[in-house]
Structure formats: C-alpha cells, structure tokens
C-alpha cells in the first residue's frame with residue numbers, strides 16, 4: 235500500500251491500487267444519496283471514478299440512481315448529472331426504465347451503474363424492476379443485456395462506463411457469479427480498463443450470528459463488490475481525448491539533481 239495518501243477533496247482518498255476500502259458510505263460532513271436506502275453506493279467509489287474518467291462539466295449518467303448518490307457526487311465535483319430510476323426518490327431523478335432511456339445516441343460522457351444483484355433487495359416491486367428477476371433462471375441476465383446495450387448506445391465513444399456489482403449467494407440455492415457473467419456481457423461491447431475489488435462494510439457483516447451461520451453452513455458472506463471499468467472505443471482514425479486524474483502538486487516526489495541512479499538488486503529465490 236502507498237505510504238502517503240493523496241486526496242481528491244476533503245477526506246476522499248485518491249485510490250491507486252485495485253483494492254478499495256472506505257471508512258463509511260458518505261464522505262465529508264455532507265450527505266450523498268441516502269445511507270438509509272438499502273443498496274446505496276458508497277460515494278467514495280463514484281468520486282474516484284469521476285476524478286479519473288471525467289472532465290469538469292462532463293455529463294454523468296446513472297440510469298439506476300436509487301437514492302441519488304451519483305448526481306450528488308457529480309455536482310460536488312462540478313460535473314453535470316443525469317439520473318433515472320424506475321422508482322424516482324427525488325425531483326432530480328427522472329422515472330425511466332434503464333432499458334429504454336429518453337436520451338439521444340452518444341449523448342453522455344460517463345456512465346455509472348449499480349444494478350440490483352438478483353433478488354437480494356426489494357426495490358419498487360414493479361414488474362419492470364430488475365431486482366424482481368432471479369439470476370438463477372436467466373431472466374436477470376437477459377434484462378441486463380438490454381441495459382448494457384442501451385448504455386453503450388447513449389455513451390459517447392472514447393468515454394468510460396463503470397458497473398458496480400456483487401455475486402449472489404443465498405442459502406440452499408446455487409451460487410451465481412453475477413460479476414463474471416456481467417463482465418462477459420460488458421466485454422461484448424466495451425474494452426476492459428480494469429477490475430477493482432471494493433470492500434463491503436454493510437450492516438449484515440456486523441452481525442455476529444451471520445458469521446456463525448456462515449461457518450456452520452460452510453459458505454461465505456459477500457466481502458467485496460466488483461467495480462468494472464470499461465471503455466467505449468472510438469471509430470478508427472479518431473484522436474482519443476486525454477483523461478487522467480490530475481496529480482496533486484504535493485504528491486510528486488522532489489526531483490533529485492545529480493543523484494546516482496540506484497542499482498537494481500539481483501532477484502534471489
């Protein structure tokens with residue numbers, strides 16, 4: 235791990251490895267989204283993505299915005315939010331089905347999506363809710379295929395999409411590697427940039443009896459979420475725009491003048 239931490243703003247650490255672990259759901263003294271919303275995304279995750287993969291004023295789409303974490307973070311970082319959900323919880327989240335968004339082709343600069351993970355959480359209960367579809371019978375993946383196609387349609391080329399998801403395990407039911415399955419679906423249309431593991435700190439994991447049951451039943455509790463970062467390729471001949479998190483000035487090591495280059499030690503088994 236890095237010896238010294240770098241920050242995007244306030245207490246939001248700029249992550250430099252593929253293992254992300256945050257102290258809480260929300261950064262700073264403010265509130266992003268609603269921590270009481272079951273399934274809310276940790277706002278640190280979205281802040282790190284926007285810092286790396288977007289420019290100021292870029293349009294940031296969340297087609298399953300839930301309690302509104304993405305639009306809140308987007309505004310904090312000076313980006314332009316666009317948020318939809320089947321069940322709108324606030325005025326700035328328009329009701330829409332993520333499989334058919336009221337958006338033009340190639341009209342947004344970044345997509346963040348945290349879909350339901352099979353039937354683990356009850357959302358609106360509407361028949362169109364993807365959280366009503368069990369990942370064990372295929373309907374879930376058929377629906378997600380259409381969501382991914384729609385997100386590819388509305389994203390501009392030479393831009394990024396991130397999908398945050400967990401696998402599905404329920405007692406006495408087969409394990410479903412949702413992460414691997416969705417990653418394979420994403421790869422049909424996008425180029426993978428990276429896969430991050432985000433440590434989960436939900437309330438379930440605080441309860442002792444869940445850990446006892448996991449030992450007795452010889453299964454594991456979900457300890458991490460996948461974060462897939464994908465890229466939509468531009469057409470041939472197009473000059474890609476430059477993105478990349480600006481490195482804070484104080485984070486650069488001082489330049490050594492005239493110092494002899496260090497010899498590499500031979501590798502020993």
Ligand SMILES: C[S@@+](CC[C@H](N)C(=O)[O-])C[C@H]1O[C@@H](n2cnc3c(N)ncnc32)[C@H](O)[C@@H]1O
Nearest residue numbers: 273274275298300301303320331332357363364
């Ligand atoms: C994991 S939650 C998103 C949480 C959100 N990122 C937040 O921080 O609050 C998944 C969301 O997907 C929404 N959803 C499910 N099926 C949908 C569909 N077909 N179209 C749009 N939204 C959908 C649910 O209503 C729920 O709010």
